[in-house]
Amino acid sequence: MALDDIDRHIIALLQADARMPIKTLADHIGLSAPGTSDRLRRLEERGVIRGFILEVDLHALGYSLQAIVRVKPLPGKLQAVQKLLEAIPELIECDKVTGDDCFIARLCLRSIEHLDFILEGVRDKAETNSSIVKSQLVARRLPLPRH
Numbered sequence: 001m002a003l004d005d006i007d008r009h010i011i012a013l014l015q016a017d018a019r020m021p022i023k024t025l026a027d028h029i030g031l032s033a034p035g036t037s038d039r040l041r042r043l044e045e046r047g048v049i050r051g052f053i054l055e056v057d058l059h060a061l062g063y064s065l066q067a068i069v070r071v072k073p074l075p076g077k078l079q080a081v082q083k084l085l086e087a088i089p090e091l092i093e094c095d096k097v098t099g100d101d102c103f104i105a106r107l108c109l110r111s112i113e114h115l116d117f118i119l120e121g122v123r124d125k126a127e128t129n130s131s132i133v134k135s136q137l138v139a140r141r142l143p144l145p146r147h
Helices: 005-016 022-029 033-045 078-086 112-120
Strands: 065-073 091-096 103-109 126-132
Touching: 005 022, 005 033, 022 033, 065 078, 065 112, 078 091, 078 103, 103 112, 112 126
Parallel strands: none
Antiparallel strands: 065 103, 065 126, 091 103
């Protein structure tokens, strides 16, 4: 599914501002508004663009901390731990990984006590190792090739 320079430019612009009007987007990429709409529609139809995401300030919602938690289920508890993790509302990302740990989760938290409360729910089924996030060096971004 090859992207040309215009497709990559559209994606980069929309990543910076997903609410950018078609007319503004068209002006930036040098196409007409209908041509830009067609490009955007094709990117959606091909599954390159799956949706437009709302970004929320976690601090404004009262979550002043984030933690990365590595989770190693006890023998025979993999499925149970997975279900527990999926049910934690403060869990905002979770990857199933290879290695000693089976899951790496990102939690948003109000306090260290909040982390302890959440982890109490999985301690009888898994070992956990937590790290508090001091800052995010690189936010989630697209791996668009450079020219």
